Amino acid sequence: MLFTSYEFLFFVLATCVLYYVIPKKWQWMLLLAASYVFYFLAGASYLPYIFVTTVSTYLIARKITSLQAVVDAYIKEHKKELSREERKEYKAKEKKKQWRLLLLCLFINIGILAVLKYTNFAIANVNSMLTTFGSTAKLDFVDFVLPMGISFYTFQSMGYLIDVYRGKYEAEKNPFRFALFVSFFPQLVQGPISRFDDLAKTLYEEHKFNSATVASGLQRILWGYFKKMVIADRMLVAVNTLIKGPEEYQGAFVFAGMLFYALELYADFTGGIDITIGIAETLGIKVTENFHRPYFSKNIKEYWNRWHMTMGSWFTDYIFYPISVCQPMLKLSKFSRKHFGEIIGKRIPVYLSSFVVWFTTGIWHGASWNFIVWGLGNFVVIMISQELEPLYRMFHKKFPKADKALWFKIFRVGRTILLMSSLRMFDCYRDVPLTFKMFGTMFTTWNWNVLWNGQLLELGLEVKDYIILFLGMMLVFTVSMLQRSGSVRGKIRTLAFPVRVIIWYGLFLVVLLFGAYGVGYDASQFIYNQF
Amino acid sequence: MEEKKLSRSRKVLTFCVVTIIIIGSLYLLQKLLVPKYMTDIVEGAMIAEYYDEEHDHDVVFIGDCEVYENFTPALLWEEYGINSYIRGSAQQLIWQSYYLLEETLKYETPDVVIFNILSMKYNVPQNEAYNRMTLDGMKWSSSKVNSVKASMMEDEKFLDYVFPVLRYHTRITELNGDDFKYLFHKDKVTHNGYYMRVDVKAAENVPKGRPLADYSFGETAYKYLDKMTALCKEKGVQLILVKAPSLYPYWYDQWEVQMEEYAKENDLVYINFLELQEECGLDFTTDTYDGGLHLNLSGAEKATKWLGEFLSKEIGLASRRGEEKLETAWKKKLDAYYEEIDRQTKEWQEKQNGGEK
Structure with missing residues (x-):
């Protein structure tokens, strides 16, 4: 079902x-x-x-x-x-x-x-x-x-x-x-x-x-369906076309596909969780949140603290910590400090535990090498990021105002999105050598004009679909921005009754009219169902 | 206390008003999005026209395009005093015909039902778009429910028929003037179910049928033909099977044998107009508008004349000319009929003259 x-x-x-x-x-x-x-x-x-x-x-x-x-x-x-x-x-x-x-x-x-x-x-x-x-x-x-x-x-x-x-x-x-x-x-x-x-x-x-609780739950469900049916399932059409034609779609197409998939996955997974939490809420049950605006993260570590949070904390509590403090690891830590010095010796057990966690995270997502490589890719990026920490500190010491500058925030958020999207390509193409090859074509096949010469309209989406996607993503972005100062549903609750009705009925109509469902669309399961 | 009561009643009132507004707007939205079939593809508007009729027909035709383009009730009335109606739509499958017949017999009991048997060749649902053209126009009844159930393709949902907005929601970006113009009313697109065309495109090089692996009609097709036969017998209606004089889709000899046998076994009249082309005077260089698939007005009038003679003389249907109510109704219909002939003839001639220039 x-x-x-x-x-x-x-x-x-x-x-x-x-x-x-x-x-x-x-x-x-x-x-x-x-x-x-x-x-x-x-x-x-x-x-x-x-x-x-x-x-x-x-x-x-x-x-x-x-x-x-x-x-x-x-x-x-x-x-x-x-x-x-x-x-x-x-x-x-x-x-x-x-x-x-x-x-x-x-x-x-x-x-x-x-x-x-x-x-x-x-x-x-x-x-x-x-x-x-x-x-x-x-x-x-x-x-x-x-x-x-x-x-x-x-x-x-x-x-x-x-x-x-x-x-x-x-x-x-x-x-x-x-x-x-x-x-x-x-x-x-x-x-x-x-x-x-x-x-x-x-x-x-x-x-x-409680009518207020039920209404709140229904609103969350509606928001979930908006993300799933208006954005994710529409984006899916283009993503599928790009993935299924690796010989035809290279270079800038891969770049477009990479971003499309990142948006699709976000809308699909967070939409599904919204529906889950919304259903529970209508029943008066509180289910743990799983996302905290992950695409606003400034680095990958932060991203993983905000994306699929319950899985992340599960791996931390039940795999990372037990491995870190188990007897063999403590012995290894002691041994490493003695033989490789304090700096390296301290890192070895942490890195080893992290390696196990990311390997397990990868294979938990799917029984194939692409998921393992994806998991280990995250491990490598996080480790590199940690090792570069002194460099970042130096940078911030030299440019103390950079941290608060908007351009730098945007740069860091953009960098995280690009890094995560690149790693997600393993999930996308489901084949390790092919993923590396396709990633390489972004730098070897110079066809960036396809992004504006109309060829994106040959991926199964028409101009109106791109408009709907753009407006949909803008709405998601606006809601995310508003969420920084508290629940958006809470804010809407303070508005006058007719305005509330217009907002929620409007969202319902958007899902009803612009949702990618029914004859002509393949009913697609949520991506995370398969995990 | 009073204030509380007042506040409560205000809440109830607000709830009712909002509910009415929402339901009303959804209803309007649905009406707006459902295709109107008023221009270009008019076949989707045919089925619904029947409900505006006085249900007092002597003959009801049931079937696909081979009935609604090949027989004209206006001529049957004018020349033989037979009041008839065609309940047909594009690629109308046999189970859809059966349920349309079942529904029709709830409204009236004609003397004769004429069923065109081309749809015997289909044993499973074929196409969602054609399903919609037949089913959307039907009023809700057990017949429609069963017809929808029998017709749905794999990716179709029953709920999409109950709330067509779920099916046609994507039309929001394709709305045109017709959707607004015909929001609350529709023009007639047929003449008692007959879809008129006066233009000519001679039948040349009609392809022969490709050999089939199996020429037997399917079980489902036979099941519904049996049901149709039984229903007509139960209601005391004479069922006549016909194969209209369309040259294409190809009618195989093996199919003909099966139909002849079926008619014989069930004591039914079966008329194959393909074998009566000469007798009808059909000339496929002038009597078809699409190279032999369907007859134009000239061809339809020839086939109808033959049928009128048969119904009057062989079946014994008496002329009802002179019945005041019918005369009044048909006067209006015939005016529209001849007006349409004039309009189309003029248009066709202009087109021809334009072509010659």
């Missing part, structure tokens, strides 16, 4: 109506039922996988919490008899049991994800190696289903499990409530990757119908 399908709209409408009609204590149960119906409609064969993740994570988290309770009770009971050292020893011994359970659950769930998502990638690489070594033997590819949203719900569940293991909170007692946390339908498709302590309370509590 596509987010942009009539069926989905009807499904959401029916769920919302029922949600406020039934007794409040049943609301979360309705959401669980709706989430499973949604998932079933997406593919009945997906259900066993989400079920296994839910059950295994629930049971093991419960077990870990009960073991922690036993430890706490034992220590409380024997506080006077045990020395500090003995208590520590006992805790460490018991923690090992919990650690083994944690590993088991991670093994089951990351294992499912790895097998379903990465088996064919591994087979392809093995086959390629066999060919390299002159062997004619080939492994057959396997035909596994890839359940919708598996990367998202697996990461969300594993985050919960690790938090329980760390004692951040106790495991949820009610298995059905936990099942809802894993499967909550608006965010099942493309995130955000929520944390249990952020989402659970608002997910399970009773919600009274």
